[in-house]
Structure formats: C-alpha cells, structure tokens
Amino acid sequence: MSAGKKQIQQLARQFFKLSLANGTVSADQVGGVLAYIEKHRPANTTAVLKAYQRLIATEVARGQAVVEHAGLASSAALDAIATALSAKYHRPITWVAKPAPALLAGLRIRVGDDVYESSVANQLGALAAAV
Numbered sequence: 386m387s388a389g390k391k392q393i394q395q396l397a398r399q400f401f402k403l404s405l406a407n408g409t410v411s412a413d414q415v416g417g418v419l420a421y422i423e424k425h426r427p428a429n430t431t432a433v434l435k436a437y438q439r440l441i442a443t444e445v446a447r448g449q450a451v452v453e454h455a456g457l458a459s460s461a462a463l464d465a466i467a468t469a470l471s472a473k474y475h476r477p478i479t480w481v482a483k484p485a486p487a488l489l490a491g492l493r494i495r496v497g498d499d500v501y502e503s504s505v506a507n508q509l510g511a512l513a514a515a516v
Contacts, residue, residue, distance in 0.1 A: 393429050397436035401444070409477070410444050446497045450478050453485035453493040470496055 400422070404414045418437075427433050450470050452463055463480045470478040478496060485493065493502040 389429065390432075393432045393436055396427055396433050397440055400433070400437045401440040404441060405444075409448060410441055415441065443497070447474075448476060448478055449496070450480045451483060451495045452480050453483045453488060453495075455484075455486055455488040455490045458482050458492075466492075466494065470494075 400418045404410055404418050406414050422430065422434065450467055452458060452466060463482060467478050467480045474496065491503045493500065495501075
C-alpha cells in the first residue's frame with residue numbers, strides 16, 4: 386500500500402472511531418464527523434470519504450440481520466431471530482425483512498458476511514447437486 390493510500394485509510398479509521406458511541410455507529414457522531422470533514426477538507430477528500438463509508442457500512446451490516454423470506458414473516462418470529470443472533474454474536478442485532486419469493490419457503494439470514502439459510506430452494510439445490 387502506498388504512503389498516500391495508507392494515510393487515507395488511517396484518516397478514515399480515525400473518523401470511524403469518532404463515529405462510535407458505546408461501541409455502535411451513532412448517527413449524531415457520523416453527522417459530526419461529516420460536518421468536520423466539510424469544514425476542514427482533508428487531502429484526497431473523496432478517497433477518505435469512500436474509505437470511511439466502507440467502514441461505516443461494514444459496521445452497520447455487523448449489527449443488522451437481513452432476513453429474506455418466501456412467505457409471511459411475523460414480527461414475533463423476526464424478534465426471536467434477532468434475540469437469538471444477539472446472544473450468538475454478543476452484540477445487539479436488529480432485523481430488516483426482505484421478501485424473496487425465489488426461496489419458495491424458508492429463510493435466508495445475513496449478518497455481516499455470515500449467511501444462514503434454511504429454504505426449500507437451497508435444499509432442492511443441494512439434492513440436485515448430490516444426484
């Protein structure tokens with residue numbers, strides 16, 4: 386990594402650390418960081434903002450379970466999934482429901498880079514691969 390890229394990454398990480406409150410991304414803190422960047426434009430502002438955005442997006446994804454479902458998903462079921470995942474990851478996890486008719490039935494849950502799937506489409510795919 387060149388010296389310029391290294392400095393961009395270091396500055397983005399510093400801004401990221403300032404964006405956390407109690408270990409989670411705070412909208413107020415992010416707003417403050419962005420206001421600071423707007424007022425005191427660092428060198429390579431666009432590159433710094435892109436690196437900062439990637440760090441924030443990654444952190445937000447770590448605390449969010451994207452639950453894709455084929456049929457109806459009740460709030461109670463989604464709350465139970467979020468509670469179980471919060472216990473597993475030892476941090477608060479919220480849920481976002483996304484209809485996905487291609488699953489046929491079942492769920493696909495993504496938390497950060499982790500994917501959990503229990504769907505008919507996945508099971509049929511595994512069966513077809515085994516044959």
